[in-house]
Amino acid sequence: MVGGKKQKTMSRRAGMRSYDNHTAAAWLFLAPSLTAIAIFFVIPVLSALVMSFTDFDIYAVGNLNVVRFMGFRNYTRIFETPLFWKALRNTFYFVLVGGPLSVAVSLGTALMVNSKLARFKPFYRTVYFLPVVTSLVAVAVVWRYLYHPAHGLLNLALSYFGVAPIDWLGNPDIAMPAIVVLAVWKNFGYNMLIFIAGLQNIPEDLYEAAHIDGAGGWRQFVDITIPMLAPTTVFVVMITIIGYFQLFAEPYIMTEGGPMNATMSVVLMMYEQGFRWWNMGFAAAIAFVLFAVILIFSILQLIIQRRLQQ
Amino acid sequence: MIALVGVSCRQSSDSATTVKFWALGNEGELVRQLIPEFERTNPGIHVIVQQIPWTAAHEKLLTAVAGESTPDVCQIGNTWVPEFAVLNSLEPLDPFVRRSPDFRREDFFEGVLKMNVIDSTLYGIPWYVDTRVIYYRRDLLREAGYSEPPRTWEGVLKLCDVMQQNAKAKGIQQYPFFLPTNEWVPAIVLGMQSGGKFLKDNNTHGNFSGTQFRAAFELLAKFYHKEYSPSGMQLITNLYDSFSDGLIALYITGPWNIGEFSRRIPSRLQNEWMTAPLPSMDSISPGISLPLGTSLIVFRQSRRKEAAWKLVEFLTSREQSIAFYRITGNLPPRRSAWEDTSLARNKYIQAFYKQLQRVDPLPQIAEWEQVVIKLQLYVEYIATNTLSVDEALRKFDSEVDQMLEKRKWLAERNRKP
Numbered sequence: 001m002v003g004g005k006k007q008k009t010m011s012r013r014a015g016m017r018s019y020d021n022h023t024a025a026a027w028l029f030l031a032p033s034l035t036a037i038a039i040f041f042v043i044p045v046l047s048a049l050v051m052s053f054t055d056f057d058i059y060a061v062g063n064l065n066v067v068r069f070m071g072f073r074n075y076t077r078i079f080e081t082p083l084f085w086k087a088l089r090n091t092f093y094f095v096l097v098g099g100p101l102s103v104a105v106s107l108g109t110a111l112m113v114n115s116k117l118a119r120f121k122p123f124y125r126t127v128y129f130l131p132v133v134t135s136l137v138a139v140a141v142v143w144r145y146l147y148h149p150a151h152g153l154l155n156l157a158l159s160y161f162g163v164a165p166i167d168w169l170g171n172p173d174i175a176m177p178a179i180v181v182l183a184v185w186k187n188f189g190y191n192m193l194i195f196i197a198g199l200q201n202i203p204e205d206l207y208e209a210a211h212i213d214g215a216g217g218w219r220q221f222v223d224i225t226i227p228m229l230a231p232t233t234v235f236v237v238m239i240t241i242i243g244y245f246q247l248f249a250e251p252y253i254m255t256e257g258g259p260m261n262a263t264m265s266v267v268l269m270m271y272e273q274g275f276r277w278w279n280m281g282f283a284a285a286i287a288f289v290l291f292a293v294i295l296i297f298s299i300l301q302l303i304i305q306r307r308l309q310q
Numbered sequence: 311m312i313a314l315v316g317v318s319c320r321q322s323s324d325s326a327t328t329v330k331f332w333a334l335g336n337e338g339e340l341v342r343q344l345i346p347e348f349e350r351t352n353p354g355i356h357v358i359v360q361q362i363p364w365t366a367a368h369e370k371l372l373t374a375v376a377g378e379s380t381p382d383v384c385q386i387g388n389t390w391v392p393e394f395a396v397l398n399s400l401e402p403l404d405p406f407v408r409r410s411p412d413f414r415r416e417d418f419f420e421g422v423l424k425m426n427v428i429d430s431t432l433y434g435i436p437w438y439v440d441t442r443v444i445y446y447r448r449d450l451l452r453e454a455g456y457s458e459p460p461r462t463w464e465g466v467l468k469l470c471d472v473m474q475q476n477a478k479a480k481g482i483q484q485y486p487f488f489l490p491t492n493e494w495v496p497a498i499v500l501g502m503q504s505g506g507k508f509l510k511d512n513n514t515h516g517n518f519s520g521t522q523f524r525a526a527f528e529l530l531a532k533f534y535h536k537e538y539s540p541s542g543m544q545l546i547t548n549l550y551d552s553f554s555d556g557l558i559a560l561y562i563t564g565p566w567n568i569g570e571f572s573r574r575i576p577s578r579l580q581n582e583w584m585t586a587p588l589p590s591m592d593s594i595s596p597g598i599s600l601p602l603g604t605s606l607i608v609f610r611q612s613r614r615k616e617a618a619w620k621l622v623e624f625l626t627s628r629e630q631s632i633a634f635y636r637i638t639g640n641l642p643p644r645r646s647a648w649e650d651t652s653l654a655r656n657k658y659i660q661a662f663y664k665q666l667q668r669v670d671p672l673p674q675i676a677e678w679e680q681v682v683i684k685l686q687l688y689v690e691y692i693a694t695n696t697l698s699v700d701e702a703l704r705k706f707d708s709e710v711d712q713m714l715e716k717r718k719w720l721a722e723r724n725r726k727p
Contacts, residue, residue, distance in 0.1 A: 058676055260696065
């Protein structure tokens with residue numbers, strides 16, 4: 001008995017030691033990437049946080065003595081800047097209209113491409129995925145031609161239905177929807193692939209059973225596809241929304257934020273403040289405000305998702 | 311040939327000083343043709359030219375200054391001089407100039423040279439100059455009864471009216487005078503001409519809502535409200551096509567477009583386009599225009615300033631600026647260079663010579679670029695009638711005040727004992 005107890009403690013100690021050894025080894029193996037993450041991620045983010053409480057600008061690059069500690073004044077100034085609210089509104093518009101639209105289009109195309117009736121599946125998968133891998137600059141140039149008010153293909157097509165020419169990128173009310181359409185077209189292929197993977201994971205016998213029970217196509221979609229696809233959908237929605245909050249390249253290339261700031265996004269505003277005018281402190285503060293917005297949204301989404309699952 | 315180049319490179323790098331020279335865009339490529347002559351006349355100095363694209367230049371230079379990795383000599387836009395002076399990164403050139411027999415202040419176009427002087431210290435030497443003039447369709451003006459653009463803006467408005475009537479009668483779409491809403495140039499030019507000082511209180515506050523600049527903005531608004539110019543940018547996606555199609559007939563732009571117009575306007579219209587100096591708001595012709603261009607500067611951190619200055623002196627000399635004009639079409643900064651036959655023969659650049667006699671310096675503050683980019687937005691606001699001229703300028707002034715807040719703080723701090 002005694003011996004057995006002793007043996008147990010010993011083996012536990014040995015286990016502890018090997019646990020210690022394991023952790024040490026793990027840290028050792030992780031060290032290179034942790035160092036890299038610290039240098040290229042943690043430290044810059046922390047410095048940016050510090051910077052966001054200062055007025056670091058071009059004068060400060062020349063002479064560090066003229067940096068002023070601003071407290072929360074950069075943050076209050078952000079909220080006093082009408083352009084920020086406009087940029088935030090535009091970004092929300094883009095997320096709330098473009099996000100669901102993008103998810104719906106990806107799901108729709110995924111269903112079509114995955115359908116048993118569809119032929120040439122690999123061909124369509126590739127075609128729908130092409131915009132994702134095409135350089136946005138090239139895409140933007142082509143779309144600017146499509147959107148051209150006088151010679152654009154889009155207006156030509158509409159003219160056959162008697163619609164008067166629309167100034168897609170020049171009209172402040174239409175420019176943002178036009179950017180949404182471009183972004184959805186450019187990005188839906190990626191989510192489509194994830195949806196296809198999700199669809200292929202649904203066991204076929206579920207559909208067969210439902211079919212025997214007399215469930216039609218729509219009923220099968222609502223009661224089998226949607227619930228079984230829920231984890232994929234949550235993932236896709238989350239990634240899409242986080243990505244769409246960071247809207248930058250489309251307006252940067254297509255409209256430069258115009259006309260009249262109708263397509264100015266939060267990230268575009270941050271870029272201009274930081275890298276064009278070197279108002280680094282102010283730009284850093286914008287970055288953290290955007291971070292907070294995205295964080296709140298992600299948490300909300302998780303809460304809603306939990307509720308739905310219960 | 312290649313062997314020869316190899317030998318000459320080795321020789322010069324053996325013996326001594328290597329000057330690093332950053333040049334922007336196309337010039338960075340073409341200036342290499344002038345370097346062998348410099349190295350021949352300055353044995354012991356070897357030049358390495360590095361080409362920087364224009365689009366990345368500003369950011370790259372600021373980063374180089376921040377990271378203390380600047381070259382010895384650099385080409386910069388002359389509106390950037392105040393910014394780099396604030397960064398305390400430019401070598402004052404007055405001591406070098408005083409020793410240089412070839413440098414004669416009065417030979418340079420005055421307004422352009424002034425862009426390189428901050429608090430009476432000279433920081434850059436103009437390398438080539440750039441100002442803005444009118445490009446116009448002679449045939450379309452002839453139809454309206456004009457042989458050249460009017461000398462005053464009043465006259466230009468009348469011309470636009472006639473052209474608009476003619477176009478309407480013919481049932482064609484035409485905007486006589488294209489003033490892009492995404493360019494600050496027309497607004498600033500009109501502001502200079504109306505005698506407005508853009509900033510006040512020692513450049514720490516905006517003065518755009520003052521009566522003079524307001525007059526300029528009201529004139530500009532007329533062009534949009536009467537549809538003499540399109541009030542958006544989407545209609546004219548290709549300037550050269552629109553100009554050839556007669557959708558627009560007059561346009562304010564710079565010397566680089568001489569080459570572009572010669573290449574892109576169809577041959578049947580090649581004799582029908584011309585350049586003219588700007589109309590004016592007073593009785594003196596031409597009206598004031600912009601003193602732009604690029605300058606050569608020596609960075610303060612350079613350890614080879616003597617050799618660096620030699621290169622600057624060489625490239626800005628009369629002979630070399632003529633040679634550079636022949637290679638690139640860039641306009642020489644020295645009046646004496648314009649007497650050369652290769653310039654006198656070019657009919658399109660005569661308007662630029664006349665215009666360069668009347669250019670005024672812009673406010674020399676680091677924030678100027680930010681100010682004019684913001685101004686474009688307000689041009690757009692009045693073009694589309696979103697804001698009245700008064701409202702727009704008042705709002706703009708308060709935005710400018712905010713941009714200049716640090717400047718104001720620094721000025722107040724320096725005033726304190």
